[in-house]
Amino acid sequence: MMAPERESAAEVAAKLRDRDRRTLARTISALERGGENATAILGAVKALGAEPAWTIGITGPPGAGKSTLVDQLIAHLRDSGDQVAVCAVDPTSPETGGSILGDRVRLRADHVVDDGVYMRSLAAKHSLGGLSDVIPGAIAALELAGWPEVILETVGVGQSEVDVARQADTTIVVLTPESGDDIQASKAGLLEVADIVVINKADRPGATQMATSLHIALSGSRDAWSVPVLQVVAADGQGVAELLEAVRDHRAYLEESGMRYVRQRRRRRSELERHLTKAIEARVSQLLQSEEGQELLRELDEGRRTPAEVTQRLFEDRQANHAS
Numbered sequence: 001m002m003a004p005e006r007e008s009a010a011e012v013a014a015k016l017r018d019r020d021r022r023t024l025a026r027t028i029s030a031l032e033r034g035g036e037n038a039t040a041i042l043g044a045v046k047a048l049g050a051e052p053a054w055t056i057g058i059t060g061p062p063g064a065g066k067s068t069l070v071d072q073l074i075a076h077l078r079d080s081g082d083q084v085a086v087c088a089v090d091p092t093s094p095e096t097g098g099s100i101l102g103d104r105v106r107l108r109a110d111h112v113v114d115d116g117v118y119m120r121s122l123a124a125k126h127s128l129g130g131l132s133d134v135i136p137g138a139i140a141a142l143e144l145a146g147w148p149e150v151i152l153e154t155v156g157v158g159q160s161e162v163d164v165a166r167q168a169d170t171t172i173v174v175l176t177p178e179s180g181d182d183i184q185a186s187k188a189g190l191l192e193v194a195d196i197v198v199i200n201k202a203d204r205p206g207a208t209q210m211a212t213s214l215h216i217a218l219s220g221s222r223d224a225w226s227v228p229v230l231q232v233v234a235a236d237g238q239g240v241a242e243l244l245e246a247v248r249d250h251r252a253y254l255e256e257s258g259m260r261y262v263r264q265r266r267r268r269r270s271e272l273e274r275h276l277t278k279a280i281e282a283r284v285s286q287l288l289q290s291e292e293g294q295e296l297l298r299e300l301d302e303g304r305r306t307p308a309e310v311t312q313r314l315f316e317d318r319q320a321n322h323a324s
């Protein structure tokens with residue numbers, strides 16, 4: 001059972017390295033489904049190793065103009081000859097489809113047929129770990145397939161969006177002068193993860209005022225990077241070149257200060273923590289279902305053992321036996 005699966009995972013990884021687009025699509029779908037197959041593929045992908053991509057997270061309230069902005073970013077990056085992959089991330093929907101369809105329709109026709117652009121939606125289909133498990137894998141697959149820059153666009157504002165934003169090297173939070181956008185974002189903790197704040201729809205009234213108040217709110221910065229607040233009109237491309245400039249500045253800052261490594265380590269460790277927690281939970285329920293576990297539960301029910309004792313018997317005693 002195991003051997004052919006591993007073989008095919010290695011084959012998949014080799015095809016990915018050859019930049020085969022169909023394989024890339026299939027790989028990301030497998031990662032979305034999760035399970036042993038995803039683990040095997042990801043292992044094979046990681047084994048081949050690849051240049052890390054620069055990941056740009058774009059998040060903010062629905063309707064703020066994220067997709068419009070992404071389209072502009074793609075156009076600018078393509079003009080400078082850069083290749084870029086875009087993942088539309090939908091943490092709320094269990095099924096892929098809706099968001100990307102909307103994005104595809106809006107995406108300029110020349111991007112759809114452009115070899116230097118890869119568009120993909122990401123959702124946690126059946127994976128227990130949710131998107132936090134899918135995204136690092138998808139990024140690894142894109143890296144192996146040779147995509148040097150990856151944009152992650154999320155759909156809404158919530159804890160899962162904040163989690164997605166944390167996975168990026170540079171996180172752009174997109175707000176609008178519309179009433180309450182800034183408050184909504186700060187409530188969701190989005191401003192805390194922002195490396196760059198964009199006030200989009202700066203063609204509308206209130207943008208400058210909002211920029212000033214956000215600038216003040218963000219001035220108690222956590223580190224040497226002071227979060228720029230940029231006014232942008234994604235609809236006509238105004239301010240997009242400056243935004244890319246800020247992304248490059250942020251990249252230079254992270255690389256020169258060593259913060260890129262620090263963040264990477266933080267991401268990897270929290271990924272490990274999630275995996276460990278899942279594994280431990282599975283082990284605990286297995287222990288509780290064992291004969292000894294059932295007996296211990298009876299003793300607990302009858303008041304003959306304390307929860308602490310049961311834990312010790314189930315876990316710590318067992319560890320000690322293993323160790324000796």
Ligand SMILES: Nc1nc2c(ncn2[C@@H]2O[C@H](COP(=O)(O)OP(=O)(O)O)[C@@H](O)[C@H]2O)c(=O)[nH]1
Binds near residue numbers: 232235
């Ligand atoms: N006035 C104005 N409208 C914009 C601007 N950028 C985007 N929009 C409009 O805002 C709406 C939502 O944009 P969309 O990119 O789908 O937002 P998303 O939900 O954040 O991805 C669309 O109707 C866009 O045409 C802008 O700079 N100014």
Ligand SMILES: [Mg+2]
Binds near residue numbers: 066067068155
């Ligand atoms: Mg959108």
